[in-house]
Amino acid sequence: MNQPKQIVLIGAGIMSATMGVFLRHLMPDANIKIYERLDRVGAESSDAWNNAGTGHAAYCELNYTPLRKDGSVDISKALHISEAFEQSKQFWAHLVQKEWIQMKHLFINDIPHMSFVMGESNVDFLKKRYEAMVQYPLFEDLAFEEDHQAIREQIPLLMNGRPATDVLASTRMDLGTDVNFGSITRAMMAYLEGDDQIELHLGQEVKDLTNTREGWLVEVKDVDTGYQNTVVADFVFIGAGGGAIPLLELTELEEGRGYGGFPVSGQWLRCTNQEVVLQHEAKVYGKAATGNPPMSVPHLDTRRMNGERSLLFGPYAGFSTKFLKEGSLFDLPFSIEMHNIWPMLSAGMHNIELTKYLVNQVIQSPEERFGFLQQYYPEARFEDWELLIAGQRVQIIKKDKDKGGVLKFGTEIVSAPDGSLAALLGASPGASTAVSIMLDTLKQCFPDLWKSDGWQSTIKEMIPTFGQSLKTDRQLVKQTRAETTKILQLT
Numbered sequence: 323m324n325q326p327k328q329i330v331l332i333g334a335g336i337m338s339a340t341m342g343v344f345l346r347h348l349m350p351d352a353n354i355k356i357y358e359r360l361d362r363v364g365a366e367s368s369d370a371w372n373n374a375g376t377g378h379a380a381y382c383e384l385n386y387t388p389l390r391k392d393g394s395v396d397i398s399k400a401l402h403i404s405e406a407f408e409q410s411k412q413f414w415a416h417l418v419q420k421e422w423i424q425m426k427h428l429f430i431n432d433i434p435h436m437s438f439v440m441g442e443s444n445v446d447f448l449k450k451r452y453e454a455m456v457q458y459p460l461f462e463d464l465a466f467e468e469d470h471q472a473i474r475e476q477i478p479l480l481m482n483g484r485p486a487t488d489v490l491a492s493t494r495m496d497l498g499t500d501v502n503f504g505s506i507t508r509a510m511m512a513y514l515e516g517d518d519q520i521e522l523h524l525g526q527e528v529k530d531l532t533n534t535r536e537g538w539l540v541e542v543k544d545v546d547t548g549y550q551n552t553v554v555a556d557f558v559f560i561g562a563g564g565g566a567i568p569l570l571e572l573t574e575l576e577e578g579r580g581y582g583g584f585p586v587s588g589q590w591l592r593c594t595n596q597e598v599v600l601q602h603e604a605k606v607y608g609k610a611a612t613g614n615p616p617m618s619v620p621h622l623d624t625r626r627m628n629g630e631r632s633l634l635f636g637p638y639a640g641f642s643t644k645f646l647k648e649g650s651l652f653d654l655p656f657s658i659e660m661h662n663i664w665p666m667l668s669a670g671m672h673n674i675e676l677t678k679y680l681v682n683q684v685i686q687s688p689e690e691r692f693g694f695l696q697q698y699y700p701e702a703r704f705e706d707w708e709l710l711i712a713g714q715r716v717q718i719i720k721k722d723k724d725k726g727g728v729l730k731f732g733t734e735i736v737s738a739p740d741g742s743l744a745a746l747l748g749a750s751p752g753a754s755t756a757v758s759i760m761l762d763t764l765k766q767c768f769p770d771l772w773k774s775d776g777w778q779s780t781i782k783e784m785i786p787t788f789g790q791s792l793k794t795d796r797q798l799v800k801q802t803r804a805e806t807t808k809i810l811q812l813t
């Protein structure tokens with residue numbers, strides 16, 4: 323498609339903010355309107371306490387490295403995610419270096435990323451994973467440990483009160499990060515708002531999208547007054563998080579048919595005892611029980627927000643029919659249409675384990691929830707923890723010719739054949755890889771402009787390793803990490 327002149331971004335989360343920054347520099351002549359239904363920026367999944375803030379780089383998340391049938395560990399997804407996170411760091415470093423955003427926002431902090439497993443087969447898996455990963459430059463600093471005392475020195479909360487006979491192991495990567503995605507989103511939006519050609523409209527909900535010869539008619543309603551307004555856009559990006567599926571349905575695009583959404587709400591336990599908080603300094607990820615979904619991976623997690631340190635454990639799943647934390651209970655029922663009812667039913671029938679997991683999560687008592695924490699932190703005290711509601715994830719259900727419908731845990735970009743609209747569905751690996759997801763979206767929608775020298779050099783300026791592979795180039799990994807570490811004030 324040609325260079326658009328009128329652009330609409332729906333949603334003011336990290337995805338639209340990242341897209342906005344790219345478009346501001348790739349299409350400097352375009353007018354961009356951003357519509358957000360809430361009265362503030364980055365307040366849904368991108369907000370700090372609504373997600374775990376893990377800079378997903380595949381150092382500690384065991385679900386990114388599945389075991390193959392032959393017993394070996396597949397690390398291809400881990401390499402992909404880790405490389406994508408390096409791109410995000412370069413992009414953020416570019417924003418800081420150009421002084422488009424300020425480091426005073428303290429949006430990224432060092433925190434070691436560790437995996438922690440119990441039992442012989444899990445230890446065996448972790449060792450194989452470590453051996454497969456450590457050969458690659460992105461993971462060469464990963465350390466494996468089986469010795470109780472050595473692990474206790476690093477993560478006493480997980481080790482104290484545990485029998486010396488327990489078989490367990492950990493890996494550790496000191497390069498891990500905790501990211502305040504809400505903060506970086508607000509910083510990027512503030513930067514965009516400073517441009518005369520960019521308008522941010524808060525409290526404005528997109529209600530309809532119609533494809534016409536003139537372009538997309540975007541119908542917007544003022545949440546307070548009910549006043550309706552229609553704008554025309556020649557490119558629309560639906561970065562509406564959980565709200566993307568209903569909007570995609572409104573487009574009536576053939577490419578969007580057969581998609582449905584399954585909401586899973588999240589909960590954390592947050593530690594209220596500062597003495598305990600200060601005894602833990604890592605993001606420690608365990609292993610999801612067999613049959614449990616990837617988003618159930620338990621983690622005891624140091625968070626650093628606005629200079630304050632805190633500790634969370636979770637996630638626990640809840641069930642709500644809302645697609646957004648501040649959404650409507652009718653979101654799920656209203657999203658069911660003729661085109662997705664069979665895929666949704668089929669996906670349900672093929673995911674009985676997930677249904678069982680969710681039912682068990684929803685009916686568990688506070689004591690049972692606390693019992694799960696004690697599997698990781700044996701000496702935890704009930705009175706030191708409070709329950710928090712996290713953000714809402716909407717898992718993608720997709721039509722499948724063999725199974726009728728499948729549940730997908732990743733992210734998917736659905737676009738119009740002429741590239742005039744793109745919708746981002748799904749929430750994993752999420753905000754950490756926003757930069758590479760937005761690059762994929764731009765490539766998919768604007769294949770000719772993508773190849774142009776102008777675009778290639780602008781992107782390369784923002785992401786110096788763009789077009790090169792970090793998977794095998796040791797020198798390049800060292801160089802980019804040295805740069806981003808310095809600019810982002812990591813250690």
Ligand SMILES: Cc1cc2nc3c(=O)[nH]c(=O)nc-3n(C[C@H](O)[C@H](O)[C@H](O)COP(=O)(O)OP(=O)(O)OC[C@H]3O[C@@H](n4cnc5c(N)ncnc54)[C@H](O)[C@@H]3O)c2cc1C
Nearest residue numbers: 333335336337359366367368374376528563565588752754
């Ligand atoms: C429990 C949980 C833990 C997570 N942990 C991590 C993690 O550790 N690391 C990580 O990288 N990622 C994590 N994620 C994923 C990450 O939070 C998301 O991928 C990311 O925030 C999505 O950004 P977004 O901009 O697409 O969506 P959001 O931040 O949800 O923004 C979408 C915006 O669109 C608005 N909107 C919706 N519909 C409309 C409409 N019709 N009109 C106008 N505005 C609309 C919403 O109000 C919202 O502000 C986690 C997510 C959850 C739920």
